[in-house]
Amino acid sequence: MTHSHNDETRREFLETTAATALAGSLVATSSGDEKKPTQGKPGRKKRIAIITTLWAYLRHGQHIGDRFLVGYPREGDWHEPRVEVVSAFVAQKPTASDRQVREKEFGFPQGDLSASRAREFGFELHKTIPDALRCGGRRLAVDGVVLIAEHGEYPSNAKGQKLYPRSEFFSQIVDVFRSDGRSVPVFNDKHLSYSFAQAHEMVAASRELNFPMLAGSSLPVTWRMPEMEIPYGAEIEEAVVICGSSSLDSSGFHALEALQCLVERRKGGETGIRRVQTLSGDDVWNALEHKRWSPDLMARALSRADLVKGVTLVDARTQDLAAPGVLRSIVPEPQAVLFEYRDGLEAALLLLDGAVGNFTAAVRLDRRDQVLSTKFLLPPEPNVAYSACLAHHIEDMIVTGRPGYPVERTLLVSGLLEAAHDSRADGGRRLRTPQLDVTYTAPRASQYCRN
Amino acid sequence: MKRLRIAAVVTEVRRYSHAQHILDRFLFGYSWDGRHHVPDIELVSLYTDQRPDGELSRDRAKMFPQMKIYPTISEALCRGGRRLDIDGVLLIGEHGKYPTNPKGQRLYPRYEFFQQIVEEFRKSGRSVPVFNDKHLSWNWDWAREMVETARELDFPLLAGSSLPVTRRVPQIDMPLGAKVEEAICVAVGGVDGYDIHALEAMQSMVERRRGGETGVEWIEAATGVDAIVKAMKAGSFEKGGWDPALFRACLCRSHRLVPTREGFNHTLPTDRQIEGLMRDPENRNTPVLYRYQHRDGLRMNMLLIEGVVHDFTFAARLTDHPKPLSVQMFLPPREVCNFFNPLTHATEELFHDRRTPYPIERTLLTTGLTAAGVESLYRKGARLKTPHLDIHYRPTRRSTFWSN
Numbered sequence: 138m139t140h141s142h143n144d145e146t147r148r149e150f151l152e153t154t155a156a157t158a159l160a161g162s163l164v165a166t167s168s169g170d171e172k173k174p175t176q177g178k179p180g181r182k183k184r185i186a187i188i189t190t191l192w193a194y195l196r197h198g199q200h201i202g203d204r205f206l207v208g209y210p211r212e213g214d215w216h217e218p219r220v221e222v223v224s225a226f227v228a229q230k231p232t233a234s235d236r237q238v239r240e241k242e243f244g245f246p247q248g249d250l251s252a253s254r255a256r257e258f259g260f261e262l263h264k265t266i267p268d269a270l271r272c273g274g275r276r277l278a279v280d281g282v283v284l285i286a287e288h289g290e291y292p293s294n295a296k297g298q299k300l301y302p303r304s305e306f307f308s309q310i311v312d313v314f315r316s317d318g319r320s321v322p323v324f325n326d327k328h329l330s331y332s333f334a335q336a337h338e339m340v341a342a343s344r345e346l347n348f349p350m351l352a353g354s355s356l357p358v359t360w361r362m363p364e365m366e367i368p369y370g371a372e373i374e375e376a377v378v379i380c381g382s383s384s385l386d387s388s389g390f391h392a393l394e395a396l397q398c399l400v401e402r403r404k405g406g407e408t409g410i411r412r413v414q415t416l417s418g419d420d421v422w423n424a425l426e427h428k429r430w431s432p433d434l435m436a437r438a439l440s441r442a443d444l445v446k447g448v449t450l451v452d453a454r455t456q457d458l459a460a461p462g463v464l465r466s467i468v469p470e471p472q473a474v475l476f477e478y479r480d481g482l483e484a485a486l487l488l489l490d491g492a493v494g495n496f497t498a499a500v501r502l503d504r505r506d507q508v509l510s511t512k513f514l515l516p517p518e519p520n521v522a523y524s525a526c527l528a529h530h531i532e533d534m535i536v537t538g539r540p541g542y543p544v545e546r547t548l549l550v551s552g553l554l555e556a557a558h559d560s561r562a563d564g565g566r567r568l569r570t571p572q573l574d575v576t577y578t579a580p581r582a583s584q585y586c587r588n
Numbered sequence: 589m590k591r592l593r594i595a596a597v598v599t600e601v602r603r604y605s606h607a608q609h610i611l612d613r614f615l616f617g618y619s620w621d622g623r624h625h626v627p628d629i630e631l632v633s634l635y636t637d638q639r640p641d642g643e644l645s646r647d648r649a650k651m652f653p654q655m656k657i658y659p660t661i662s663e664a665l666c667r668g669g670r671r672l673d674i675d676g677v678l679l680i681g682e683h684g685k686y687p688t689n690p691k692g693q694r695l696y697p698r699y700e701f702f703q704q705i706v707e708e709f710r711k712s713g714r715s716v717p718v719f720n721d722k723h724l725s726w727n728w729d730w731a732r733e734m735v736e737t738a739r740e741l742d743f744p745l746l747a748g749s750s751l752p753v754t755r756r757v758p759q760i761d762m763p764l765g766a767k768v769e770e771a772i773c774v775a776v777g778g779v780d781g782y783d784i785h786a787l788e789a790m791q792s793m794v795e796r797r798r799g800g801e802t803g804v805e806w807i808e809a810a811t812g813v814d815a816i817v818k819a820m821k822a823g824s825f826e827k828g829g830w831d832p833a834l835f836r837a838c839l840c841r842s843h844r845l846v847p848t849r850e851g852f853n854h855t856l857p858t859d860r861q862i863e864g865l866m867r868d869p870e871n872r873n874t875p876v877l878y879r880y881q882h883r884d885g886l887r888m889n890m891l892l893i894e895g896v897v898h899d900f901t902f903a904a905r906l907t908d909h910p911k912p913l914s915v916q917m918f919l920p921p922r923e924v925c926n927f928f929n930p931l932t933h934a935t936e937e938l939f940h941d942r943r944t945p946y947p948i949e950r951t952l953l954t955t956g957l958t959a960a961g962v963e964s965l966y967r968k969g970a971r972l973k974t975p976h977l978d979i980h981y982r983p984t985r986r987s988t989f990w991s992n
Contacts (some may be wrong), residue, residue, distance in 0.1 A: 200853050207855045210840040213903070213914035215856040245850045362918070363991055364759045396620060441922035452603045452644055455616045457624040463613070494921075499622070510622040514757070515897040516843035519853040587758050 182221040183280040183535050184271045188306055190289035192251035193231045197287040197326055199250055200521050204528035205283070206258045211529055212588045218528075219536050222260045223279060224377040226269035227251040228302070229289045235313050249415055271492055278318040278465050281535030282310055285326040294331070296558040303328075304335035312341045320348035322538060324531045325547075327354060328390050333552035333572060338361060340548050351540040352531060352547035354391045356496060356513045357398035358530055358585050359523035362441070365511040366583045368400075372503035373403040376484040377434045378498050381444065383470055383490035385415070385557060392486050393474070393557075394550045400482060401546060401579040403456050408479040409549065409574040413556040414567040421471040421487075425464075430485035434508065435459060437485075437499035441512040444494030458492055467491045474557040479574065486557075491555055526586040545577035592939050594868055595633040595664045597701050599684035601645040606721050607636070608644055609925050613932040615652050620929055621992040627936050631655050635664035637697070638684045644871070645666035661704040672712035673744035676939035677705055680721040690724075692968045693780045693959075694961040698723075699730035706737050717942055719935040722778045723955040726962075728976065731955040735948055742813040746934065746944045747951035749785045751900060752792030753930035753989050755918040757841070761987040764798040770831050770887040774838035774901050776894035779876055780810070783961055786890045787878070789900055789917045795950060795983040799884055803978040804957060807880035808971040809964035813866045816875040820859055821856065825879070830889040835901035837914035844898035862896050871895035873914040878961040883978065890961075930990035946988050949981035 185205065189198035202225075205218045230249040231239070239247040255262045263269040286303040293299045303325060314320040323343065329336035329352055342431040343350040367373070378396035382388035401407045416424055425432065435460030447467040448456055458464060464471070472488040499510035514521040534540045552573045560568050594614075598607035611634070617626035620842060634657050636645050649655050658664040679696035688694050698720060709715040718738070724731035724747055733796035738745035762768070771794050775786040795801045810819060822829025839845060840961040847853055848861035857865070866875055873894040880888050920926040937945045956977045964972050 192852055195853055199851075203852060205855070207852065209854065210842075210856075213837045213840050213912065215836070215840050225779065250851050255926055258725055360757055362757075369763060436624065437622050440623050442619075443924060443926040445924045453608060454612045455618045457617060457626075473630055519847055521853065522843045526855070579838065586782065 151174055151186045157406070182219055183283040184278070185283055185535060186272075186279045187222055187225040187283045187285065188266055188269060188310065189225070189285040190228045190287065190291075190301065191231065191249075192225070192227045192254065193249060193288070193517060194239070194247055195521070198227070198285045201285055201326065201524050201531075202283070203254070203529060204525060205532070206254060208529055209525035210275050210522065211525065215408070216529070220281065220532055222258060223363060224261050224263055224272045225251060225255065226263050229337045231361055232290055246539040252437065266306060267313050268308060270313045271317075274527040277313055277319050277321065280321045281321050283329050283531060284310065284323060284538060287327050294560040298331040298446045298558050300331055300553070304330040304339060305330065305519065307339050307342075311346065314346050314348065320346040322349040322535050324534065325350070325352040328352075328551040328554055329547055330551060331555060332557045336548055336551040342545055343544065349540050350544045351534045352544050353550070354394040355523040355527040356395040356515075357542070357546075358526040360514040360526070360586050362514050363511060364587050365509050366585075367399050367509060368502075369402050369581050370404050371402065373400055373482055374501045374503050375431055375434055376400050376482070377430055377438050377487065377498065378485070379435070379438045379442070379487045379495040380492060381442070381446070381489055381490055381495060383472065383474055383489075385472060385474070385488060385561065386554070389474065389486060391558065392488075392556050393553055394547065395496055396498055397485060397546055397550050398542070398584070399498060400478075400484065401577070403482065405480055406576065406578040407549065408576055410476050410553055410556075410570050411479045412477045412567055413553060413560055413570050414475045414562040414565060415557045416473045417561060417563050418470065420565055421473045422465050424473060424475070427459065428545070430473070431482070431489075432459065434499045434501055435487065437508050437510045438497045439493065441497035441499075441510050442493035442495040443512065446491055446493060458538065464489060468562045472561070476553060512567070522560060530584070542580055543577045545575050546579075549573060549575040559574055592629045592675040593632040594629055594636070594678060594939060595667075596631060596678040596680065597635045597661050597664060597675040598637070598678070598680040599682065599696065600638040600640055600643060601636055601648070602640055602642050602683070603644065604922070604925070607680040608917045609928040610678060610680055610721070610932055610935070611648065611797075613653070613928060613930060615648060615866070618929045618932060619926065620933055624735040627932070629676075629936060629939055631898055633658055633664040635659075635661045635668050639711070640685070644651070647707050648907065649828065654700055654852060655907060657960055662708055662783045665705065665708045671953075672714050672716070674716060676716050677718045678721075678935060679705065682721050687884060691962050693962055695726060699725040699727065702734050702737075705782050706741060709741055709743065713943075715741040715747070717744045717748065717938045718912070720747040722743065723747070723958050725955065726780070726959065728956050728959045732953060735952050738948070740764065744774065744942055744944045745947075745948045746936060746938045747948055748954070749788040750927040750931040751785045751789035751917050752946070752950070753934055755990045756928040757843070757916040757918050758916055760913070761989065761990050762904070762913065764983070766794050766796065766913075767799045768794050768797040768886055768904045770825055770834060770889075770963060771902065771904035771909055772834045772838060772889040774842070774891050774893060774897055776900070776916060777892055779965060780962055781789040782892060783876065783878065783890060784954055784958045786892065786900065786956050788951065789902055790888060790890065791950050791954050792946075792989075793902055793983070794882075794886060794888070795887060797886065800980070800982045801949065801953065802883040802980055804917055804953065805881050805883045806971055806973050807878060807960045807964055808969060809879075809961045810969050811874055811965055813875060815969070816866065816891070817863050819877055820862065825887040825889070831905055832890070834889075834903040834905055834912050836899035837912040839897070841901040841903070841916045842897045842899050842915065846896055857896070865896045866893065868895070876965075878957070878964075880957065880974075934988070946984050947981045949979050953979045954978060
């Protein structure tokens, strides 16, 4: 694998980008930009900038960012990326206390890795986002931007949302696109913003400037156990997603997106969400007794977990987590986000810290009362192979200019997550969400990893 | 129809012993096809050979009074009466304190327990299905005798590892009738414990090849870092190693590759880095290689390199396919070991249908391969002809791994 780029390729690149800008194309992905492949040599790789909060071991910036440097497994082979990291902006370094804790856990230094990566792989670190996008020059000089603003020291608001600067970073990226008269594809890791209003503006900007945008979690694209997809156009009656964490902000996002990538395939397409309510503590058990969500569907989702806690931790015995009283005895702080889509579909996210360690889901189709359920496989640290599935979608979007799935999915889930926090902060009040009238059509082809 | 009632004959029931995993699934149920499934089969009697600290059978018997513990195998099978009084037997002779022979084989009393079981069948003039966990015996002659006895007394005998039936990533099987030239399994563990798992994983794939199973002609084994590094560098099966493309495919199917560079969480290790991991003093695993050739020419490699990987992967080169077929045999986390779900379900099928869901000949062959591999290691890696492994059989048409 070659990571260096000599002056010739840089000059050639500048010429190409200049030509592209002149042609008025907003997306530098037309095949005319690329050298024709000769004798197995790939054409010029797309140049990308990585904009991240932290490039430290096993943080998103590292385990996603590194995929574009060292490659990743794909379909039983080691895939060499079709993109080349040419620049990066890294906002923070790990704090001393963070380093200390993690050094104990991993047994080796846990500082910033971006400088050594830049040296080894021949890209430049820049002090500002515009500089990174322009590679130190005066005009946009990359073919794609990977924005990973997860992890790092940022404040949380009173509702418990961590205020990662995704929207702020994104605005700076868009400012460069505007002033340089050219836009390139952008990937945003996880939700777009803690604020739906900001998230909405981000998507509006990508529409206005007509650049492809992809966002979200690895869960929609990772392996499923068993392999399962919702038949396209199916009528869905109810859906439940379960996650074994108490963090609504972080894990809740992953779970909600996992659910959304299933139900968006329903008949009529996505219509948006009209009501959201977050229950905590005993309210969750009371709601379960009143069947605010289907106990059977919950049981089906629970059955997919293979990281079962509770009495299983005592002597490895198997257990029926859905049997009466079991969850209540092992989950001290349950939370449930109940939401209703504008077409009537009802769904629930159950945060069951203490019961399971997996993300699982179950969906009831109207037809013959059929239930489909699965686990979203998250292979363990350190490889966290799920991020390879995501990296491939990022790369595909930058190379082809076409996102594999609509950013509206992540927009809707960003808004749903904010509303869930609002409801929780409001004592679990059921909130109307007229702002979440996000409509879109899901791709017909399945997008998760199965080869 | 009255519920089937079965007996379990086991070495020990304690946390994480195979008996605990399988018996608990009959008692408490387990997840299957997206539900919590409780077998429609009653576990009514238990013989346990040893009672280590933390043994759980008494605790379970209190929770499930229908399960009685008997002091002998005969009594467990007759439920205290004079004639066989159960509809099936689980024989789980894995874990427990048993001696090891000079070749390093743990002398689990599977054959001895089996003999006592069939003695009861003979006395009662009636036989019922038997499941034997893992390989049939450490001793090839005994294993063959066990299969012959099952034929003679006309009862279905199922055996083997959970690897052939566990989930796969991706969820694929060897296409029935594929032309397979060479295969490899890259796995964890050591001789006489995990070799059988890797051999069974491979056999469950390659038995589906064109012509079906024909048996194995020879085997040679190697152990120690120097020997494995030499084989890795050989570049081909003919030269004493394996096809590097198959090895690479396995590494790419692994979800638990040990990092070779500080600060990098997931890279494809070079041969030199793999050697470094194997020589790392903190890696106390001894690598093991079995190479063997089937009688129809198929070449096989079983490589145990824990400390380089921590999972089971398989790859095969198929005639006229540019890319290897490769897959991970998925082992869920240890706390609950759900790979015992499909294995337990296979035993339920055995008891309900009075028919084995997959052929016993698979495990007879892998039992013979395990013993022969150990023998080759004992003889310092000599290539051993295996005329006794002329085992022919046809696989099931349908896939039998866990996909629901």
